[in-house]
Amino acid sequence: TQLLEQSPQFLSIQEGENLTVYCNSSSVFSSLQWYRQEPGEGPVLLVTVVTGGEVKKLKRLTFQFGDARKDSSLHITAAQPGDTGLYLCAGTSGTYKYIFGTGTRLKVLA
Protein backbone atom coordinates (compact mmCIF):
# COMPACT_ATOMS: atom_id res chain seq x y z
CA THR A 1 0.00 0.00 0.00
CA GLN A 2 1.38 3.37 -0.98
CA LEU A 3 1.43 6.01 1.73
CA LEU A 4 2.32 9.68 1.73
CA GLU A 5 3.23 11.13 5.10
CA GLN A 6 3.35 14.86 5.63
CA SER A 7 5.17 16.75 8.33
CA PRO A 8 4.55 18.68 10.34
CA GLN A 9 0.86 17.98 10.92
CA PHE A 10 0.25 21.44 12.35
CA LEU A 11 2.19 24.68 12.03
CA SER A 12 1.40 28.04 13.56
CA ILE A 13 3.74 30.88 12.66
CA GLN A 14 3.94 34.65 12.61
CA GLU A 15 3.49 36.66 9.43
CA GLY A 16 6.83 37.12 7.64
CA GLU A 17 8.38 33.84 8.80
CA ASN A 18 9.58 31.13 6.43
CA LEU A 19 8.44 27.50 6.60
CA THR A 20 8.90 24.14 4.91
CA VAL A 21 6.38 21.31 4.64
CA TYR A 22 7.50 17.79 3.77
CA CYS A 23 5.79 14.96 1.93
CA ASN A 24 7.53 11.57 2.21
CA SER A 25 6.98 8.04 0.98
CA SER A 26 8.84 4.77 0.61
CA SER A 27 7.24 4.39 -2.83
CA VAL A 28 8.23 5.98 -6.12
CA PHE A 29 5.68 8.30 -7.72
CA SER A 30 5.58 9.29 -11.36
CA SER A 31 4.14 12.67 -10.45
CA LEU A 32 3.25 14.63 -7.38
CA GLN A 33 0.79 17.45 -6.89
CA TRP A 34 0.34 19.99 -4.09
CA TYR A 35 -3.10 21.32 -3.20
CA ARG A 36 -4.35 23.93 -0.72
CA GLN A 37 -7.72 23.53 0.93
CA GLU A 38 -9.61 26.21 2.83
CA PRO A 39 -12.34 25.43 5.37
CA GLY A 40 -15.61 24.33 3.78
CA GLU A 41 -14.13 24.06 0.29
CA GLY A 42 -12.52 21.48 -1.95
CA PRO A 43 -8.75 21.41 -2.55
CA VAL A 44 -7.28 23.65 -5.24
CA LEU A 45 -4.20 22.67 -7.22
CA LEU A 46 -1.01 24.66 -6.62
CA VAL A 47 1.53 22.73 -8.71
CA THR A 48 2.38 19.44 -10.43
CA VAL A 49 5.95 18.09 -10.49
CA VAL A 50 6.95 15.13 -12.62
CA THR A 51 10.74 15.02 -12.93
CA GLY A 52 13.10 13.92 -10.15
CA GLY A 53 14.92 16.98 -8.77
CA GLU A 54 12.43 19.36 -10.36
CA VAL A 55 11.96 22.74 -8.68
CA LYS A 56 8.95 24.96 -9.39
CA LYS A 57 8.22 28.41 -8.04
CA LEU A 58 4.84 30.04 -7.59
CA LYS A 59 5.40 33.55 -6.23
CA ARG A 60 6.57 32.97 -2.62
CA LEU A 61 6.05 29.19 -2.80
CA THR A 62 8.85 26.86 -3.92
CA PHE A 63 8.15 23.19 -4.63
CA GLN A 64 10.76 20.48 -5.04
CA PHE A 65 10.42 16.86 -6.15
CA GLY A 66 13.07 14.56 -4.70
CA ASP A 67 15.70 13.05 -6.99
CA ALA A 68 14.32 9.56 -6.39
CA ARG A 69 10.71 10.78 -6.77
CA LYS A 70 9.79 9.48 -3.30
CA ASP A 71 9.49 12.82 -1.54
CA SER A 72 8.64 16.46 -2.05
CA SER A 73 8.82 19.72 -0.15
CA LEU A 74 6.95 22.99 -0.15
CA HIS A 75 8.77 26.09 1.08
CA ILE A 76 6.94 29.34 1.77
CA THR A 77 8.93 32.54 2.08
CA ALA A 78 7.60 35.43 4.15
CA ALA A 79 4.31 33.74 5.01
CA GLN A 80 1.16 35.84 4.96
CA PRO A 81 -2.23 35.27 6.65
CA GLY A 82 -3.66 34.44 3.20
CA ASP A 83 -1.41 31.35 3.16
CA THR A 84 -3.45 29.83 5.99
CA GLY A 85 -5.02 26.52 5.04
CA LEU A 86 -4.59 22.77 4.76
CA TYR A 87 -1.77 21.77 2.41
CA LEU A 88 -2.07 18.35 0.79
CA CYS A 89 0.34 16.45 -1.41
CA ALA A 90 -1.02 13.82 -3.80
CA GLY A 91 0.94 11.29 -5.81
CA THR A 92 0.26 8.81 -8.53
CA SER A 93 2.29 5.98 -10.02
CA GLY A 94 1.15 6.58 -13.57
CA THR A 95 -2.35 5.24 -13.00
CA TYR A 96 -5.60 7.06 -12.48
CA LYS A 97 -5.46 6.59 -8.71
CA TYR A 98 -4.25 9.48 -6.60
CA ILE A 99 -2.87 8.88 -3.10
CA PHE A 100 -3.25 11.91 -0.85
CA GLY A 101 -0.98 12.76 2.03
CA THR A 102 -2.12 13.20 5.61
CA GLY A 103 -2.09 17.00 5.32
CA THR A 104 -0.35 19.93 7.02
CA ARG A 105 -2.56 22.52 8.64
CA LEU A 106 -0.89 25.94 8.48
CA LYS A 107 -1.98 29.02 10.41
CA VAL A 108 -0.24 32.32 9.78
CA LEU A 109 -0.84 34.92 12.45
CA ALA A 110 -0.91 38.63 11.59
Next chain:
Amino acid sequence: NAGVTQTPKFRILKIGQSMTLQCAQDMNHNYMYWYRQDPGMGLKLIYYSVGAGITDKGEVPNGYNVSRSTTEDFPLRLELAAPSQTSVYFCASSHGGQGLYEQYFGPGTRLTVT
Protein backbone atom coordinates in the same frame (compact mmCIF):
# COMPACT_ATOMS: atom_id res chain seq x y z
CA ASN B 1 -18.94 27.22 -16.30
CA ALA B 2 -20.25 25.95 -12.98
CA GLY B 3 -17.33 23.51 -12.71
CA VAL B 4 -18.05 20.58 -10.39
CA THR B 5 -21.32 20.72 -8.47
CA GLN B 6 -22.41 18.47 -5.61
CA THR B 7 -25.74 18.00 -3.89
CA PRO B 8 -26.75 17.98 -1.12
CA LYS B 9 -24.34 20.14 0.90
CA PHE B 10 -25.33 18.57 4.21
CA ARG B 11 -27.22 15.44 5.15
CA ILE B 12 -27.98 13.49 8.32
CA LEU B 13 -28.79 9.81 7.89
CA LYS B 14 -29.93 7.21 10.34
CA ILE B 15 -28.04 3.92 10.52
CA GLY B 16 -29.27 1.57 7.79
CA GLN B 17 -30.70 4.28 5.53
CA SER B 18 -29.53 4.72 1.95
CA MET B 19 -28.84 7.81 -0.13
CA THR B 20 -27.27 9.02 -3.33
CA LEU B 21 -24.75 11.84 -3.45
CA GLN B 22 -24.99 13.69 -6.72
CA CYS B 23 -22.02 15.02 -8.70
CA ALA B 24 -22.02 16.80 -12.04
CA GLN B 25 -19.37 18.59 -14.10
CA ASP B 26 -19.74 20.79 -17.16
CA MET B 27 -16.12 20.76 -18.33
CA ASN B 28 -16.47 17.66 -20.55
CA HIS B 29 -13.90 15.82 -18.44
CA ASN B 30 -13.61 12.08 -18.94
CA TYR B 31 -12.07 11.40 -15.53
CA MET B 32 -14.12 11.67 -12.35
CA TYR B 33 -13.39 10.72 -8.75
CA TRP B 34 -15.08 10.32 -5.39
CA TYR B 35 -13.10 10.95 -2.20
CA ARG B 36 -13.92 11.02 1.47
CA GLN B 37 -12.13 13.24 3.98
CA ASP B 38 -12.31 12.44 7.66
CA PRO B 39 -11.74 15.28 10.18
CA GLY B 40 -8.22 16.67 10.01
CA MET B 41 -7.12 14.10 7.46
CA GLY B 42 -6.22 13.85 3.81
CA LEU B 43 -8.50 12.45 1.13
CA LYS B 44 -9.09 8.78 0.42
CA LEU B 45 -10.21 7.61 -3.02
CA ILE B 46 -13.50 5.68 -2.99
CA TYR B 47 -14.20 5.13 -6.71
CA TYR B 48 -13.10 6.63 -9.96
CA SER B 49 -14.19 6.61 -13.60
CA VAL B 50 -12.22 7.14 -16.80
CA GLY B 51 -15.26 7.60 -18.97
CA ALA B 52 -18.97 6.90 -19.34
CA GLY B 53 -19.69 3.27 -18.52
CA ILE B 54 -16.28 2.64 -16.92
CA THR B 55 -15.74 2.68 -13.16
CA ASP B 56 -13.20 1.15 -10.80
CA LYS B 57 -12.52 0.86 -7.08
CA GLY B 58 -10.19 3.10 -5.16
CA GLU B 59 -8.72 2.61 -1.68
CA VAL B 60 -11.96 2.48 0.35
CA PRO B 61 -14.87 1.22 -1.83
CA ASN B 62 -16.70 -0.94 0.72
CA GLY B 63 -20.22 0.27 1.45
CA TYR B 64 -20.42 2.41 -1.69
CA ASN B 65 -21.48 2.03 -5.30
CA VAL B 66 -21.15 4.25 -8.34
CA SER B 67 -22.42 4.47 -11.89
CA ARG B 68 -21.38 6.61 -14.85
CA SER B 69 -24.06 6.63 -17.52
CA THR B 70 -23.07 10.05 -18.92
CA THR B 71 -19.86 12.07 -19.13
CA GLU B 72 -21.37 14.77 -16.91
CA ASP B 73 -22.73 12.80 -13.95
CA PHE B 74 -21.08 10.51 -11.41
CA PRO B 75 -23.43 9.67 -8.51
CA LEU B 76 -22.23 7.87 -5.37
CA ARG B 77 -24.65 5.52 -3.68
CA LEU B 78 -24.47 4.63 0.02
CA GLU B 79 -26.36 1.48 0.96
CA LEU B 80 -27.07 0.67 4.60
CA ALA B 81 -25.37 3.73 6.08
CA ALA B 82 -23.04 3.15 9.05
CA PRO B 83 -21.49 5.62 11.54
CA SER B 84 -18.08 4.90 9.95
CA GLN B 85 -19.35 6.62 6.80
CA THR B 86 -19.66 9.95 8.60
CA SER B 87 -17.32 12.14 6.59
CA VAL B 88 -17.07 14.92 4.03
CA TYR B 89 -17.39 13.61 0.48
CA PHE B 90 -15.70 15.34 -2.43
CA CYS B 91 -16.26 14.72 -6.11
CA ALA B 92 -13.57 15.75 -8.57
CA SER B 93 -12.95 15.68 -12.29
CA SER B 94 -9.93 16.05 -14.55
CA HIS B 95 -9.23 16.37 -18.25
CA GLY B 96 -6.77 13.51 -18.19
CA GLY B 97 -5.16 11.04 -15.83
CA GLN B 98 -1.80 9.69 -14.76
CA GLY B 99 -1.18 12.54 -12.34
CA LEU B 100 -0.48 15.14 -15.00
CA TYR B 101 -3.75 17.01 -14.92
CA GLU B 102 -5.42 19.22 -12.36
CA GLN B 103 -8.28 17.70 -10.42
CA TYR B 104 -11.17 20.15 -10.02
CA PHE B 105 -13.05 19.56 -6.81
CA GLY B 106 -16.64 20.25 -5.88
CA PRO B 107 -17.58 22.01 -2.62
CA GLY B 108 -18.24 18.74 -0.79
CA THR B 109 -21.14 17.01 0.94
CA ARG B 110 -20.98 16.77 4.73
CA LEU B 111 -22.64 13.52 5.81
CA THR B 112 -23.42 12.48 9.36
CA VAL B 113 -24.72 8.98 10.14
CA THR B 114 -26.27 8.56 13.59
